Amino acid sequence: MDDTAIEVADLRKSYGETHAVAGIDLSISRGxxxxxxxxxxxxxxxxxxxxEGFRHRDSGTARVLGQDPGTAGRDWRARIGVVWQxxxxxxxxxxxxxxxxxxxxYPSPADPDExxxxxxxxxxxxxxxxxxxxxxxxxxxxALGIVGRPxxxxxxxxxxxxxxxxxxxxxGLVRNLADGGTTIVLTTHYLEEAExxxxxxxxxxxxxxxxxxxxxxxxxxxxxxAVVSWREDGRRHEVATEEPARVVCxxxxxxxxxxxxxxxxxxxxxxxxxxxxxxxxEHDRTEVPA
Amino acid sequence: MSAPTKxxxxxxxxxxxxxxxxxxxxxxxxxxxxxxxxxxxxxESMVFTFSMPTLVLVxxxxxxxxxxxxxxxxxxxxxxGLIAMGxxxxxxxxxxxxxxxxxxxxxxxxxxxxxxxxxxxxxxxxVMVLFLALGQLALLLGVAVxxxxxxxxxxxxxxxxxxxxxxxxxxxCALLGTAVSxxxxxxxxxxxxxxxxxxxxxxxSGIFVPVYLLPxxxxxxxxxxxxxxxxxxxxxxxxxxxxxxLEASGSWDLHLVALALGAWCVVGLVLTxxxxxxxxxxxx
Numbered sequence: 001m002d003d004t005a006i007e008v009a010d011l012r013k014s015y016g017e018t019h020a021v022a023g024i025d026l027s028i029s030r031g032x033x034x035x036x037x038x039x040x041x042x043x044x045x046x047x048x049x050x051x052e053g054f055r056h057r058d059s060g061t062a063r064v065l066g067q068d069p070g071t072a073g074r075d076w077r078a079r080i081g082v083v084w085q086x087x088x089x090x091x092x093x094x095x096x097x098x099x100x101x102x103x104x105x106y107p108s109p110a111d112p113d114e115x116x117x118x119x120x121x122x123x124x125x126x127x128x129x130x131x132x133x134x135x136x137x138x139x140x141x142x143a144l145g146i147v148g149r150p151x152x153x154x155x156x157x158x159x160x161x162x163x164x165x166x167x168x169x170x171x172g173l174v175r176n177l178a179d180g181g182t183t184i185v186l187t188t189h190y191l192e193e194a195e196x197x198x199x200x201x202x203x204x205x206x207x208x209x210x211x212x213x214x215x216x217x218x219x220x221x222x223x224x225x226a227v228v229s230w231r232e233d234g235r236r237h238e239v240a241t242e243e244p245a246r247v248v249c250x251x252x253x254x255x256x257x258x259x260x261x262x263x264x265x266x267x268x269x270x271x272x273x274x275x276x277x278x279x280x281x282e283h284d285r286t287e288v289p290a
Numbered sequence: 291m292s293a294p295t296k297x298x299x300x301x302x303x304x305x306x307x308x309x310x311x312x313x314x315x316x317x318x319x320x321x322x323x324x325x326x327x328x329x330x331x332x333x334e335s336m337v338f339t340f341s342m343p344t345l346v347l348v349x350x351x352x353x354x355x356x357x358x359x360x361x362x363x364x365x366x367x368x369x370x371g372l373i374a375m376g377x378x379x380x381x382x383x384x385x386x387x388x389x390x391x392x393x394x395x396x397x398x399x400x401x402x403x404x405x406x407x408x409x410x411x412x413x414x415x416x417v418m419v420l421f422l423a424l425g426q427l428a429l430l431l432g433v434a435v436x437x438x439x440x441x442x443x444x445x446x447x448x449x450x451x452x453x454x455x456x457x458x459x460x461x462x463c464a465l466l467g468t469a470v471s472x473x474x475x476x477x478x479x480x481x482x483x484x485x486x487x488x489x490x491x492x493x494x495s496g497i498f499v500p501v502y503l504l505p506x507x508x509x510x511x512x513x514x515x516x517x518x519x520x521x522x523x524x525x526x527x528x529x530x531x532x533x534x535x536l537e538a539s540g541s542w543d544l545h546l547v548a549l550a551l552g553a554w555c556v557v558g559l560v561l562t563x564x565x566x567x568x569x570x571x572x573x574x
Binding site for chain 2: 052053054055074075077078080081082084086088089090091092093097101102104105106107108128144145148
């Protein structure tokens with residue numbers, strides 16, 4: 001059995017002069033939670049929409065569940081699930097009926113009532129989509145995306161507009177799906193979402209992959225040097241070091257006790273991320289307005 | 291061709307065949323039911339789609355009695371033309387604006403992410419349009435007969451004329467509406483692209499103004515579109531034969547009606563297949 005869910009090489013897509021996707025290579029394993037992280041307009045949604053078989057690529061190769069998403073047919077679409085980023089209108093029928101109707105599109109769907117329950121919409125099962133709150137509507141989108149029991153689920157900025165509690169509940173649902181063996185491709189511009197969920201994070205900016213690693217190692221974070229700073233002789237000292245403890249000990253020995261204004265700082269994921277997406281921005285600013 | 295012989299070992303370890311995809315026709319009918327339910331939830335569109343021809347019929351029957359010297363009462367005179375207008379509104383206008391809205395607000399995008407066959411989507415639309423067309427017809431006939439005492443055809447031949455004009459006209463207009471929905475950049479633009487020409491056609495196709503009063507160039511222009519022929523075919527079904535003298539050529543010309551509506555079905559189908567998009571233009 002092929003362990004690769006998605007394989008992409010030198011993927012490119014331009015709109016006029018704008019190179020939205022400017023040569024992306026990556027490989028996503030089955031069962032993985034893979035996150036595309038990047039600012040708005042970075043090219044992550046375009047990439048994902050090519051993989052979903054919605055947009056056509058200009059060049060490069062793409063294999064999704066063993067098929068080319070540009071030409072794959074209904075049988076392939078039955079194996080993927082998509083939760084779109086943009087507003088997606090639904091027929092005006094009650095939630096439960098709608099989930100049931102979408103279930104009928106698939107060869108071996110999940111139990112619609114169970115899906116409604118799973119996304120936490122049981123109390124709204126009889127309501128029309130238009131009376132749901134933003135967060136509830138998003139959960140309905142997810143219900144419609146997972147009711148076909150997809151092997152691969154695309155979630156494009158699924159929690160935009162959620163309050164923190166709803167976001168945490170949603171993360172639980174995603175982990176739950178991944179535990180059931182579903183491969184998940186998550187697009188987000190929330191750092192903490194990528195950090196909380198993803199096995200691997202792919203930072204995309206200006207149409208290219210800027211970093212691809214586990215959240216802990218992203219951009220060399222775990223190996224990054226810590227900055228030790230303190231006040232001495234009336235001015236601030238800063239030392240970037242791989243051995244912060246030794247620097248602190250030496251300083252403590254000099255001061256014979258407390259070191260004034262001592263801090264030890266390791267780069268946060270946010271700092272690493274901001275560095276990654278800013279890197280080289282001057283060189284290829286003409287590519288994509290972020 | 292001979293069936294490939296399977297290695298028994300690999301056959302034993304091969305994953306079980308996935309269950310087949312649900313049938314296109316069954317899903318199409320199920321979509322039709324959902325479309326109808328969804329449509330009836332939206333009372334504004336219900337009123338908008340259904341009320342215009344009936345309102346016009348009521349106004350004209352009350353106000354315009356004896357305005358034109360046609361030899362029949364106003365309700366009898368206007369009924370076939372307003373049925374044609376109603377059929378075009380539930381097919382051309384309803385699909386043209388409806389599909390453009392679905393495209394703009396992601397309804398089509400959502401379907402693109404599922405294994406639903408495009409054919410099922412169109413079967414669903416067909417079911418909905420036929421349902422609305424029959425509803426429109428029943429409403430107009432009901433009001434005309436019950437409120438204004440209109441005279442309906444009494445022979446089978448006339449009803450069969452009404453029947454085939456109804457079917458060909460509705461299908462042609464539905465396909466044309468689907469094709470036009472792809473022309474417009476946005477849903478709002480679609481409303482303009484659809485409602486303005488439709489309104490012009492209503493005035494130039496013998497719905498409000500009898501065709502014998504139209505200048506020839508206006509008639510010839512309107513004759514390029516299906517509404518004029520639908521109205522003429524329905525008049526042939528509803529009016530006594532003597533009234534053919536009021537037609538442009540002095541006869542019903544049913545063969546031309548069939549030819550024009552049939553041609554629009556073919557042209558509409560070709561245009562729909564050539565222009566249909568799941569995406570908006572800005573989706574690239």
